[in-house]
Amino acid sequence: MTKRDVADLFGNRFLTEPAPSxxxxEEGMTATDTMRLLDEDLVMEGDPQRNLATFVTTWMEPEAxxxxxxxxxxxxxxxxxxxISAxxxxxxxxxxxxxFNAPGKTIGCRTQGSSEAIMLGALSLKW
Known part of the structure; x- marks a missing residue:
């Protein structure tokens, strides 16, 4: 079986050779092949629902x-x-x-991650 036959069988040459790093x-890949490549790499990460070591969101309602x-x-x-989003x-x-029973008029903002949230919280305490 040639390298091309194997790639045709699996649908992506990067499943038969290392992904570029x-x-x-020289040649690009289709969006479907890119998705498959990422899926194959990320499947090795494990199931986030079984990750008891962090406080990450592992499930949410389909509506969310x-x-x-x-x-x-x-x-x-x-x-x-x-x-309207604001x-x-x-x-x-x-x-x-x-x-949290904050007294008086409240001001604040949302953040994209915990580091940003900590920094903005510390700045709000300072000022």
Whole structure:
């Protein structure tokens, strides 16, 4: 069986040879082949639902997944372009402030990750 026959059998040449890691290959690949390559690599990571060592989200309702998927194209940092999204953000901030019994008028913002959240929290305490 030739190398091309094997690639045809498995549907992607990178399943029969190492994936590029330092330079771009001479020939590109289809979106489907890219997805398969990433799926094959990521399957080795293990099942996140069995990961008891971190505080990551491993499951969410399908409706939440749909909301995320339908809004990935938005640049939520641009409040002038997306004022309703900015208001939804502030609703969440106000509701979380209420949950934690914050006194008075509350201001805040959402963050993309824990490091950013820690830094912004520390800055808010400073100022």
């Amino acid at each position: 330092k330079t771009f290959p 997944q749909r909301v995320i998927a339908e809004n990935l194209h938005r640049n939520f940092i641009d409040h002038a372009e997306y004022p 208001e939804i953000e502030q609703r969440c901030v106000r509701m979380l402030a209420d949950l």
